[in-house]
Amino acid sequence: MGTQRILIVDDDKNICKLMELYLGNAGYLTACCHDGSSALDKINKEDYNLVILDLMLPAINGWEVCRLIKMEKNIPIIMVTARDMIDDKINGFEAGADDYLVKPFEPKELVARVKARLKNAAPSDCKQINKSIMVDDLMVDINKYEVRINNQMINLKPKETQLLYFMLINKNIVFTREQLLEKIWDYSYQGDTRTVDVHIKCLREKLNSESKVWEIKTVWGVGYKLEVNE
CATH class of the missing domain: 3.40.50.2300 (Response regulator)
Known part of the structure; x- marks a missing residue:
């Protein structure tokens, strides 16, 4: 240390x-x-x-x-x-x-x-393992913090990329806002959870995909999921 x-x-x-x-x-x-x-x-x-x-x-x-x-x-x-x-x-x-x-x-x-x-935090000198995932037109490489749709780079903030990757590898699973704060921010958040809503809104606007295979969905009264139709 x-x-x-x-x-x-x-x-x-x-x-x-x-x-x-x-x-x-x-x-x-x-x-x-x-x-x-x-x-x-x-x-x-x-x-x-x-x-x-x-x-x-x-x-x-x-x-x-x-x-x-x-x-x-x-x-x-x-x-x-x-x-x-x-x-x-x-x-x-x-x-x-x-x-x-x-x-x-x-x-x-x-x-x-x-x-x-x-x-x-992953040590900078550790060998990175393959942590990329692709669904339809969407590709997320968490090692490089790159997100592409139809091979076009999408400019996301680090937390937006982490949130998208987490939801993608846990496709079709509903998470509450509190769970997402704990998983992505590693933070026991007491009070307002609007930061999750803001990040989801930004993801939807920036991704702006017309894919019929995947979609970030709001589960009213619960939270969010990334739904993938396989």
């Missing part, structure tokens, strides 16, 4: 020092920066296993930093912020965040969340 590197992005230097202390004691290597531009520069030049990202940053806010990181790399991101409104959390998840922790927080909880995220 000592080789796992974490980038901490927060304009409060005292909070950075606190996180560095606890994460260092837990065996992680850390680096800090205090604005969005510096964070993107570090991400482009160095390899990190996880990013801890504040929302209220100078120049480029945390939401935009998160989106830009996720466009290039599949790195787990934990947002840490004083903003605790439901809409802020939903915006964070829509930007690609994997977890959300509200300030003030217990440092031990932060360490526990970091451990959980890194445990579930």
Whole structure:
């Protein structure tokens, strides 16, 4: 675990020092920066296993930093912020965040969340196995995070790709919103589950397939399924 590197992005230097202390004691290597531009520069030049990202940053806010990181790399991101409104959390998840922790927080909880995220993240040096699936006009390659319809690339966010892949390999099975949050976000979500609805809506709009073989269906009063007619 000592080789796992974490980038901490927060304009409060005292909070950075606190996180560095606890994460260092837990065996992680850390680096800090205090604005969005510096964070993107570090991400482009160095390899990190996880990013801890504040929302209220100078120049480029945390939401935009998160989106830009996720466009290039599949790195787990934990947002840490004083903003605790439901809409802020939903915006964070829509930007690609994997977890959300509200300030003030217990440092031990932060360490526990970091451990959980890194445990579930596939090591970058592991040999990838074939994880692509194709149904009719739809192809999803989860290793490359590529989605194609009729061999045309569809631009999906990482969480949208994960959600689509999960529903595809579990075709014709109905999942509640809470189950999808747990499976895709690995998050015991207390409260609003609209983030699932938003991701499903985006998938339908972006895929926009005329296939008569598969369809993302709403099961009213329960949740969603990807129905495949075989």
